[in-house]
Amino acid sequence: MKNLNTKDFKKKLVAITSQDPALCYQCGKCSAGCPVREFAEAPPNRIVRYVQLGEYEMAMSSPTIWLCAGCQTCTSRCPQEFDLAKFMDAVRELALIYGAVSGDKKSEDFHKAFLNQIKNFGRAYEIGMLIDYKLKSKDFMQDMDLAPKTLLKGKLGLLPHIVKGNKQIKKMFKKTGEEKK
Amino acid sequence: MKLGYYPGCSSAGTAKEFDTSLKEVFSVLQVDLEELKDWSCCGATSAHVTSHLLSVALPARNLLLAKKQGFEDLLAPCAACYSRLVSSQREMKLDESVRMKVEDLLEEKVTNGLEIINLIQIFNKIGLDKIKEKKQVDISKLKVACYYGCLLVRPVEVALADDMENPDSMEAIVKAAGGKTIDWNFKTECCGAAHSIAHTNIVEKLSKKIIDNAEKHGADVIVVACPMCHSNLDMRQLNIIKDFKDHKPIPILYLSQLIGLSMGIDEKKLGFDAHYISPKPLLEKMRAVEIKVGGAK
Numbered sequence: 001m002k003n004l005n006t007k008d009f010k011k012k013l014v015a016i017t018s019q020d021p022a023l024c025y026q027c028g029k030c031s032a033g034c035p036v037r038e039f040a041e042a043p044p045n046r047i048v049r050y051v052q053l054g055e056y057e058m059a060m061s062s063p064t065i066w067l068c069a070g071c072q073t074c075t076s077r078c079p080q081e082f083d084l085a086k087f088m089d090a091v092r093e094l095a096l097i098y099g100a101v102s103g104d105k106k107s108e109d110f111h112k113a114f115l116n117q118i119k120n121f122g123r124a125y126e127i128g129m130l131i132d133y134k135l136k137s138k139d140f141m142q143d144m145d146l147a148p149k150t151l152l153k154g155k156l157g158l159l160p161h162i163v164k165g166n167k168q169i170k171k172m173f174k175k176t177g178e179e180k181k
Numbered sequence: 182m183k184l185g186y187y188p189g190c191s192s193a194g195t196a197k198e199f200d201t202s203l204k205e206v207f208s209v210l211q212v213d214l215e216e217l218k219d220w221s222c223c224g225a226t227s228a229h230v231t232s233h234l235l236s237v238a239l240p241a242r243n244l245l246l247a248k249k250q251g252f253e254d255l256l257a258p259c260a261a262c263y264s265r266l267v268s269s270q271r272e273m274k275l276d277e278s279v280r281m282k283v284e285d286l287l288e289e290k291v292t293n294g295l296e297i298i299n300l301i302q303i304f305n306k307i308g309l310d311k312i313k314e315k316k317q318v319d320i321s322k323l324k325v326a327c328y329y330g331c332l333l334v335r336p337v338e339v340a341l342a343d344d345m346e347n348p349d350s351m352e353a354i355v356k357a358a359g360g361k362t363i364d365w366n367f368k369t370e371c372c373g374a375a376h377s378i379a380h381t382n383i384v385e386k387l388s389k390k391i392i393d394n395a396e397k398h399g400a401d402v403i404v405v406a407c408p409m410c411h412s413n414l415d416m417r418q419l420n421i422i423k424d425f426k427d428h429k430p431i432p433i434l435y436l437s438q439l440i441g442l443s444m445g446i447d448e449k450k451l452g453f454d455a456h457y458i459s460p461k462p463l464l465e466k467m468r469a470v471e472i473k474v475g476g477a478k
Contacts, residue, residue, distance in 0.1 A: 016233045018276065035371040039383050067380070070226055071371035072335035076345055085336075092230050106379040114227035118239065122221040124190035133378060142381070146416070150195075153455045157194045163221045169242070172286045176235050 001057060004098050009056045012097075016090040023082045024048045030074030030084050040064040044074060044084060047091065060095035066104035109136035119173045122163025127156050184303075185252030186214040187243060187266070189259035189408070190222050195416075196259070196408030198452025202437040203258055203300075205446050209315050210307055217247055217255065223265040226375035238283045240269035245287065247295050254296045256303050258437075260407035261374075263299040264332040267339045270295060299333060300406040300436055301341055301350050309357035316359050317445030322466055325360045325439065326400035327351040328391065329369050330410040345369070351436065355404060358443035365398040367391045372413040385420045388413050392421070392431055402463055406436045416457045432460040442467070 014020060024045065031043035042064045050059040059065070065088055074084040095102070102108050113132035117125045134140050150156055163169065192200035207214055224239035244266065247255045257263040273280040274293050284290055304312065334340050334348050343350045346369065352362040370391055373384035392414060395403050405411050415433040422428050433456065434442075441451045453460050 035373070035387055036383060039380075039386075066230075067376075067383070068230075069331075069371050069374045069376060070230065071331040071374065073331070073371065076335045076337060083336075089229050089233060089236075093232055096231060104379075107376070110375070110379040111227040111231050114225070115231065115235075118222045118224065118228075123193075124222050124225065126190075126194045130378070137379070143378075146419070149457070150416075154197065155195050155455060161193060164219045165221065165242070168287070169221055169239075172235070172238055172242070175286050176232055176238070 001060075001098050001100055004056060006054060006056060009094060009098070012094060013051070013087075013090050016093065017083060017086050019083060019087070021048055021051045021082075021087065023080045024052070024078075024084075025080060027079060029077050029079065033073045033077055035071055035073065036064075036067045036069055040067045044068065044088070048082075048084065048087065051087075051091070056094075057100060059091050060098060060100035061103050063103035065091050065095065066102075066107035106137055106139075109133055112136065115173075117160070119170060120166075121160040122166040122169050123161055125157070125160035127158065128160060183252065183254075184212060184214055185247050185250070185255040186216045187220055187247075187255055187257045187262060188216065189257065189262040190225075191259060191408040191412075195412050196435075198455040199258060199408055199411070199435045199437065202435055202441050202446075202451045205450050206437050206441045206444065209441075209444050209446065210311055212303075212307060214256065215252075217243065217252070218250060220246060223262045223269075225261055225265065229265070234279075234282055234286070236265065237269045237272050237279055238286045240266045241273065241283050241291055242287060244270055244295055245289060245291055248292050252295065254298055256298050256300075258300045258303075258406070259409075260299065260330060260332040261409055263297060264339055266297045270297065271339065299341070301333065301343075301354065304354045304436075304440075305350065309353060312354065312357040312440060312443075313359075315444045318443055318467070320358065320360050320439070320443045320467055322469075323360055323439075323463060324399050324401045325355050325362050326365050326395035326398065326403045327355060327362055327368060328395070328403050328405050328410060328414070330405065330407050331369070331371050331374070333406060334369050351404070351406065354436065355439065358440045360439060360443070363395075363398045363400050365394055365400070367394040372410050374409050374413070377409075377413055377417065381417065381420065384413050384417050385424070388417050389421050389425070389428075392418065392428075396429060396431055400431060401466060402439070402460070403431055403433050404436050404439050405433060411435060418458050430458045432456065432458050432463055434460060434463075 068088040229236035373387040
């Protein structure tokens with residue numbers, strides 16, 4: 001992994017979340033209510049544990065961080081008021097910054113495809129997003145049976161709507177990308 | 182009241198019937214919606230899972246537009262858009278360093294104090310009495326499961342002022358329209374949200390749990406206020422039907438569609454044909470009731 005400086009990781013993590021991961025005392029209440037726990041190899045509280053122990057690479061490469069659906073159940077129920085959903089967001093962001101081995105390439109591809117639409121058009125253009133995702137994931141057959149039905153229902157706009165302020169949006173993406181370097 | 186309207190990206194595609202039914206209902210309630218000019222995407226899930234700064238800045242662009250266009254209230258019917266807009270405004274207010282970074286990205290000063298309103302809140306603002314007043318059709322034979330999903334109730338600082346684990350504000354609206362609501366266990370469970378494309382199997386499994394629980398408690402219909410929830414429970418129910426032969430399909434309606442039904446708005450105008458699981462059985466059940474009521478008069 002490129003330049004994983006442990007001090008730098010911790011600093012960036014705290015800057016994004018405004019919370020110290022040491023707040024978590026591993027009661028596991030988050031994992032008890034987590035809807036994707038059954039699909040994840042490691043429960044969410046273990047990702048916090050990895051970070052507490054300085055095992056940043058294990059945290060960033062875990063599929064769990066991508067399986068988190070952002071449902072906020074953990075954040076809402078935490079007795080320590082630790083914002084675990086935001087922590088998960090931050091670990092994912094850092095995994096991309098440091099170029100960690102992805103634990104879930106499909107989710108990563110999807111989010112990149114989605115953001116590409118916003119960057120290009122200002123709004124999420126659904127057909128463009130699906131094509132972009134399929135090219136990235138090479139999963140061409142998925143949902144193809146749904147396509148005719150969906151088009152007939154008029155549920156997929158054929159052409160993107162381009163926001164007038166899309167230059168500003170493109171610039172926002174560019175600047176955010178530069179700051180990460 | 183000049184009410185700003187932030188339709189959200191899905192309003193032009195997968196959730197177009199949410200947009201059209203909402204406009205129909207609001208025209209009956211005499212509420213004028215004014216669409217925010219040149220609005221852009223809030224960034225949705227994909228921004229907040231990959232870049233904290235973008236996830237605050239993308240909604241902030243819209244908050245700024247709203248202020249410039251003279252709005253004080255902005256309706257965001259999509260639960261996810263609502264959550265992102267409120268979170269963005271809140272974070273910029275609480276954390277000066279975040280606000281400064283966003284201002285640097287936008288190359289403009291941001292302002293605070295816009296009231297962002299979700300679907301449940303707007304119906305409460307308009308008044309449940311008004312919904313009651315406009316009732317034309319008896320929908321009392323329909324047993325309704327109100328599904329809140331995640332972002333209407335969590336996190337508490339951002340979402341509804343309602344019970345996070347067992348909310349009942351949507352039930353109050355359905356009751357005002359004359360519907361009967363059921364008690365059930367999964368009203369705030371997650372449907373899998375943005376995993377619909379990359380992890381369809383997860384969405385199918387989570388949605389099945391939700392639908393099965395509603396059915397177990399006698400629901401004829403599940404009512405939602407989020408395009409993502411709708412797509413997962415409606416479109417992905419096709420996967421459930423394919424994989425589980427004994428699955429009994431349950432129609433999924435937007436809250437605005439159910440209220441529109443009670444107001445006697447034509448089902449075509451409410452976009453009922455845009456669903457994958459046909460709401461027809463509901464209409465038949467409702468009409469059977471209508472005839473009975475008529476006969477008794």
